[in-house]
Every structure is written in C-alpha cells, then in structure tokens.
Amino acid sequence: MGLCTSKPNSSNSDQTPARNSPLPASESVKPSSSSVNGEDQCVTTTNNEGKKSPFFPFYSPSPAHYFFSKKTPARSPATNSTNSTPKRFFKRPFPPPSPAKHIRAVLARRHGSVKPNSSAIPEGSEAEGGGVGLDKSFGFSKSFASKYELGDEVGRGHFGYTCAAKFKKGDNKGQQVAVKVIPKAKMTTAIAIEDVRREVKILRALSGHNNLPHFYDAYEDHDNVYIVMELCEGGELLDRILSRGGKYTEEDAKTVMIQILNVVAFCHLQGVVHRDLKPENFLFTSKEDTSQLKAIDFGLSDYVRPGKALRLYAICKLRFQNLETSICLYALTIAFADERLNDIVGSAYYVAPEVLHRSYSTEADIWSVGVIVYILLCGSRPFWARTESGIFRAVLKADPSFDDPPWPLLSSEARDFVKRLLNKDPRKxxxxxxxxxHPWIKDSNDAKVPMDILVFKLMRAYLRSSSLRKAALRALSKTLTVDELFYLREQFALLEPSKNGTISLENIKSALMKMATDAMKDSRIPEFLGQLSALQYRRMDFEEFCAAALSVHQLEALDRWEQHARCAYELFEKEGNRPIMIDELASELGLGPSVPVHAVLHDWLRHTDGKLSFLGFVKLLHGVSSRTIKAH
Structure with a gap:
C-alpha cells in the first residue's frame, strides 16, 4: 500500500551496469491501486479487458543493487541512489526468448499508452477513453475530511500517494495514521476501479493479523479514494538490510522469515495471493530492532478459488458422457484444484517462473519469499541480467548460485531451505x-506451524483416489523421516483429533472456522467441506492422515526421493502387491472405455508375474491425470 517513505524515481536504462556503477532507483510501474511509493513499483499485464496507466517505466532493479559495494552510501530522499550492483555471469548462454517477450506491448495496451501501429487490435475496454462513463462511486464513507487531518506526503507512486494524517476527534484524537490517496482521475478503466474495490475488500477481510497493518476504513469524495491504515514508522525491510551492510546473520534472517512466512501462510489459508512480495513491501512498526514486521501493498493481490474444477467437471460430464465420473473428476481436481491466475504482475527479480507462463496460484508468493531470503543471507540477487527480458530468461532457465561466498560458510539447512523455496516447479x-x-526454522522460539491449505487439497485428492493408490500412498508415508513427520504431526494436531486420535469432517470444519475471515468464508469453506464429504461418515487416524496429506511432488524434489520410493515399493510388495490384469487396473483407476488403457498402462505391470512394477508404482503415487492420458 506504499505506506513507506518515498524514494525518488529515476529513468529506466537497459545498459549493462558495471560492478560499481550507479543504477536508477526504479524502473517499474504499478496499477492504480497498488502503490504510492516511488520505488515500490511492479509490472502488470493481463489478458483481461482494460488499460491502467499512461506510461510504463517497467521493472525495477532488485534492492541487492546496493549490496556489494564495499561501503553502502546513505540514501538521501533528495538524490538518486548511487549504490552499485553485482554483475552476475552465467555459466551457459541464455536460452531462447521467454514467453514474456511481449510484455511491453501488452503492458502498454493495458495502461492505455498504445502508440500508432504498436497494437493492431485493442482488447475489450481498451478502447475506452479516459474513463468516460465509468461508475467511480465505491459506496465508501464520505466523512474523511471531518474525521482526519491530512499531513505531509510520505510516499508517491504512479497512481497515488501516501500521507501521514491524524484523528481530529474521538478516543483516538491526535493518533497518527497513514492514508493512501488514490485520485479517481487515474482510474481510467473498469479494471482500475475493480482493483481498488478488491484491495479494500482484502484489507478489510484480513485485518487483525499481527503481521498486517491495522485497517481503519476506506473513504471517498468526488476526487479521491482514501485508505486509512496503521502508520508503520520503522522503515522498510530494505532499509534494515542496507543498514546491516547488505545481509543478515542466519539467526536474524530466521526472525525475519518467521514473520514473513506467518503472514503469507495466513493469506494463503484465506485464499489470497499477494503477488508482489519484496523487501520494500515489508515495514517495521518502529525503529527498534525487535519491532514487528508488517506486509503492505495489497494492490495487486487477488483471490484464488477452488470452484473452477467443479465447473469444468460439470461441463465435461455434459459433453463427454462416455467418460466415467471418477477419472473425469479426479483429473480435473488435480489439474484445476485452484483457479489459476494469468496476470503477469509483480517485480522482475521476484517474479516466479509460472507467472511468466501465465498460470499460477499461491505458490508464486513462495518463490518471491525465496528470493527475499536469498538476498537476506548473501546480499545478492539469485537472478540477474542486463535487461528485463534477460531477467525473465534467467528466472525461467538459470539456477541460483550457491557456490560463491558466503554460501559455503552458511549451514546446509539454510541452503536447503532456500533451494526448496526456489524450485522452478511450483508443485515441488x-x-x-x-x-x-523446515529444520532451519522450526526450532526457533517464535516458529509456530500454522494451518496449511495444501493439507486439504491433498486430502481431497486422496479421498477420491482408488484403493490401490491409497495403499501405495500408505506405503510411502511409512518411509517418512522424523523431520518430514514433524509437519504432518503439527497439522494433525491443529485439527484437534478426538481422544482416540482420529479426525472427522467436523474436526476440519471446526478448525477452518476458527481461522476463517470473510475472505475464506466467501471463497473456500463451502467448496472444501463439500469436497471432503467422504469423511462425514467415517474417521481418519494419524497413519492414514500421513498418507492423505503427503505431497509426492515435494518428496520428489528431495535428493533421497529414490530411497523413499524404493523403500515404499518394498513395503507395497510385502503388504499386498498381487497379480492384476490391465483391464482390472483400468477399472481400479476409474478409466472409462474411451481411454486407451493398454497404451496408458502397458508399462505399469511386470510381464513376468502381472504385478505392479516399480515404474507403475511411482506413476500410481502421482495418479492418473489428464496429462497421462494426453501423452498417449
């Protein structure tokens, strides 16, 4: 929300920076509802209708451009930054241009800055002129001027600015707040207006978490929208990083990461993805070293809803009635468990690979957190290039370096932690x-494991799986290590099992309702409860919960995955692997008569005895999906 101190804007440059050459402070843009901080900017493109801004300086360099100078110059609000950036060289040539190569043109169209011949066909409401005819009435209170006295400007962005303010009267008289002012004249499209509505709705719904600034209210008058928030006076996380010479110790980095991960987990549980996590968007409440960290700027945030699978299933059932219900529903719920977002938004150095592929969900935030912790620990960006398109290619294809100092001196747990957040496959x-x-964090005093929305997604898939796949998952769960079981034990405990150590649908409903905000109530509770209805008439113990809630894809990302899979297969062999015909296996998996079962399943069985092969066992763990069928 841009509640932080402003920094001057600078012009963009695609020139290659020398190791100690000055760089501009910002090169990016945000839509009208996203920021009021001159450096707190991002890129946004979409395939939806509309345009948002008359210009687009595009992406900004990472805060790490300050880090490798031997002496970190003090930043002045009156001058451009003269800090330096490391020049990273890749060991192999860049791959071909990324899918994001047309971002400039799309961004220009969305922001209404299309030049002659730059775009042949405007998209939808892009043909609108200056917001003429748009309804810019939000239904917010119109009493702002009578309640608050507006003070000095403390931050400015492309679509608004932030001012300090204070209450004029009442119990809070004299108390200072931050006010984000968004001029209605900047809202030239329906998308821009909807962004403001959604930002206020999300802020109102999520307010109350320790790591989110308190939301007071939203107001409007003829000219502006005013969003009144808690004033955080401790500065940005970026400023703290700079004051420490560019990096944190492991212990101090853990303290920061615990707060960041707590607020991210909370947002994701409610069905909200932030989409612009970076050090500039975390503020400290005070100048004290122990002050709380607060996540700001939900102008790009959006909801991810689980209803898309059900809608697609209904369509497929009508159009393809020869497909059996089980395989249709299973494939769709795996592929479309959450509604996928497709706007390319965020800040270049923090954007996840799947965002550039225009299909992503909450996992994109975790990638951004991975970039932040990489910077915290070593003071350098994990992905760097001379141009924005080069940055995209690096994000898509390059691997972050863990060979340069200080990584060899950091703990193996810290390196593993960062690597598991920066996995290019969002499923892993x-x-x-x-x-x-994670072992790097879990023993810290402030580290408490919150409820994870992924548990319910995995349980939903498990309950719809065949008995054969459930048996395979139970075998795999018996190979989990103590560290891997720690997370599952914590999640099981949050569901408050009965005295006999089992859970039911009522436990899940009760646990979710305790954590629910209006955001979750609007988008998640009904769907999840409906999709877990199989637990309505039975109970699940911890052993089965481990099988239901483990992620095969995440285990695959581990170096010891082969050991996990082999041990699980040995258990499966002892506990019930039996001869099975392909037709029987197809029936067990719910494959309908229209599916080429022999082509799909021919390598799942051993030819010697007809039992499930190791390859078949591993494929069974992943389940039959639409991808499996399309491959044949």
Whole structure:
C-alpha cells in the first residue's frame, strides 16, 4: 500500500551496469491501486479487458543493487541512489526468448499508452477513453475530511500517494495514521476501479493479523479514494538490510522469515495471493530492532478459488458422457484444484517462473519469499541480467548460485531451505507452513506451524483416489523421516483429533472456522467441506492422515526421493502387491472405455508375474491425470 517513505524515481536504462556503477532507483510501474511509493513499483499485464496507466517505466532493479559495494552510501530522499550492483555471469548462454517477450506491448495496451501501429487490435475496454462513463462511486464513507487531518506526503507512486494524517476527534484524537490517496482521475478503466474495490475488500477481510497493518476504513469524495491504515514508522525491510551492510546473520534472517512466512501462510489459508512480495513491501512498526514486521501493498493481490474444477467437471460430464465420473473428476481436481491466475504482475527479480507462463496460484508468493531470503543471507540477487527480458530468461532457465561466498560458510539447512523455496516447479515448492516446519526454522522460539491449505487439497485428492493408490500412498508415508513427520504431526494436531486420535469432517470444519475471515468464508469453506464429504461418515487416524496429506511432488524434489520410493515399493510388495490384469487396473483407476488403457498402462505391470512394477508404482503415487492420458 506504499505506506513507506518515498524514494525518488529515476529513468529506466537497459545498459549493462558495471560492478560499481550507479543504477536508477526504479524502473517499474504499478496499477492504480497498488502503490504510492516511488520505488515500490511492479509490472502488470493481463489478458483481461482494460488499460491502467499512461506510461510504463517497467521493472525495477532488485534492492541487492546496493549490496556489494564495499561501503553502502546513505540514501538521501533528495538524490538518486548511487549504490552499485553485482554483475552476475552465467555459466551457459541464455536460452531462447521467454514467453514474456511481449510484455511491453501488452503492458502498454493495458495502461492505455498504445502508440500508432504498436497494437493492431485493442482488447475489450481498451478502447475506452479516459474513463468516460465509468461508475467511480465505491459506496465508501464520505466523512474523511471531518474525521482526519491530512499531513505531509510520505510516499508517491504512479497512481497515488501516501500521507501521514491524524484523528481530529474521538478516543483516538491526535493518533497518527497513514492514508493512501488514490485520485479517481487515474482510474481510467473498469479494471482500475475493480482493483481498488478488491484491495479494500482484502484489507478489510484480513485485518487483525499481527503481521498486517491495522485497517481503519476506506473513504471517498468526488476526487479521491482514501485508505486509512496503521502508520508503520520503522522503515522498510530494505532499509534494515542496507543498514546491516547488505545481509543478515542466519539467526536474524530466521526472525525475519518467521514473520514473513506467518503472514503469507495466513493469506494463503484465506485464499489470497499477494503477488508482489519484496523487501520494500515489508515495514517495521518502529525503529527498534525487535519491532514487528508488517506486509503492505495489497494492490495487486487477488483471490484464488477452488470452484473452477467443479465447473469444468460439470461441463465435461455434459459433453463427454462416455467418460466415467471418477477419472473425469479426479483429473480435473488435480489439474484445476485452484483457479489459476494469468496476470503477469509483480517485480522482475521476484517474479516466479509460472507467472511468466501465465498460470499460477499461491505458490508464486513462495518463490518471491525465496528470493527475499536469498538476498537476506548473501546480499545478492539469485537472478540477474542486463535487461528485463534477460531477467525473465534467467528466472525461467538459470539456477541460483550457491557456490560463491558466503554460501559455503552458511549451514546446509539454510541452503536447503532456500533451494526448496526456489524450485522452478511450483508443485515441488514448499508452502509457507511447510517452510516454518523446515529444520532451519522450526526450532526457533517464535516458529509456530500454522494451518496449511495444501493439507486439504491433498486430502481431497486422496479421498477420491482408488484403493490401490491409497495403499501405495500408505506405503510411502511409512518411509517418512522424523523431520518430514514433524509437519504432518503439527497439522494433525491443529485439527484437534478426538481422544482416540482420529479426525472427522467436523474436526476440519471446526478448525477452518476458527481461522476463517470473510475472505475464506466467501471463497473456500463451502467448496472444501463439500469436497471432503467422504469423511462425514467415517474417521481418519494419524497413519492414514500421513498418507492423505503427503505431497509426492515435494518428496520428489528431495535428493533421497529414490530411497523413499524404493523403500515404499518394498513395503507395497510385502503388504499386498498381487497379480492384476490391465483391464482390472483400468477399472481400479476409474478409466472409462474411451481411454486407451493398454497404451496408458502397458508399462505399469511386470510381464513376468502381472504385478505392479516399480515404474507403475511411482506413476500410481502421482495418479492418473489428464496429462497421462494426453501423452498417449
């Protein structure tokens, strides 16, 4: 929300910076509702209708451009930054241009800055002129001027600015707050207006978490929208990093990461993805070293909803009635468990690979957190290039370096933690709750594992699986290490099992309702409870819960995955692997008559005895999906 001190804007440059050459402070843009801080900017493109801004300086360099100078110059609000950036060289040539190569053109169209011949066909409401005819009435209170006295400006962005203010009267008279002012004249499209509505709705719903600034209210008059928030006077996380010479010790980095991961886990549980996590968007409440960290700027945030799978299933059932219900529903719930977002938004150095592929969900936030902790620990960006398109290619193809100092001197747990957050496959990336369960963090005093939305997604898939796959998952769960079981034990305990150590649908409902905000109530509770209805008439003990809630994809990301899989297969062999015909296996998996079962399943069985092969066992753990079928 840009509640932090402003920094001057500088012009963009695609020139290659020398190791100690000055760089501009910002090169990026945000939509109208996203920021009021001159450096707190991002890129946003979409395939939706509309345009947002008359210009686009594009992406900003990472805060790490300050870090490798031997002496970190003090930043002045009156001058451009003269700090330096490390020049990172890759060991192999850049791959071909990324899918994001057309971002400039799309961004220009969305922001209404299309030049002649730069875009042949405007998209939808992009043809609108200056917001003429748009309804800019939000229904917010119009009493701002009577309640608050507006003070000095403390931050400015492309679509608004932030001012200090104080209460004029009442119990809070004289108390200071931060006010984000968004001029209605900047809202030239329906998208811009909807962004403001959504930002206020999300802030109102999520307010109350320790690591979110208190939201007071939203107001409007003829000219502006005013969002009144808690004033955080401790500065940005970026400023603290700089004051420490560019990096944190492991212990201090843990303290920061615990707070970041807690608020991210909370947002994800409610069905909200932030989409612009970076050091500039975390503020300290005071100048004290022990002050709380608060996440700000929800202008790019959005909801991810689990209803898309059900809608697609209904469509497929009508159109393809020869497909059996089980395989259709299973494939769709695996592939479309959450509604996928497709706007390319965020800040270049923090944007996740799947965002550039225009299909992503909450996992994109975790990637951004991984970039932040990489910077905290070593003072350098994990991905760097001379141009924005080069940055995208690096994010998509390059691997972060863990060979240069100080990485060899850091703990193996710290390196593993960062690597598991920066996995390019979002399915293999840790969730925020899992990250808080990681050995690097879990023993810290303030580290408490919150409820993880992934548990319910995995349970939903498990309950719809065949008995054969459930048996395979139970075998795999018996190979989990103590560290891997720690997370599952914490999640099981949060569901408050009965005295006999079992849970039911009522336990899940009760646990979710305790954590629910209006955001969750609007988008998650009904769908999740409906999709877990199989637990309504039975109970699940911890052993089965481990099988239901483990992630095969995340285990695959571990170096010891082969050992896990082999041990699990040995257990499966002893506990019930039996001869099975392909047709029987197809029936067990729910494959309908229209599926080429022999082509799909021919390598799942051993030809010698007809039992499930190791390859078949591993594929069974992943389940039959639409991808499996399409491959044949």
């Amino acid at each position: 990336r840790l969730t925020a709750a899992q990250a808080l369960s």
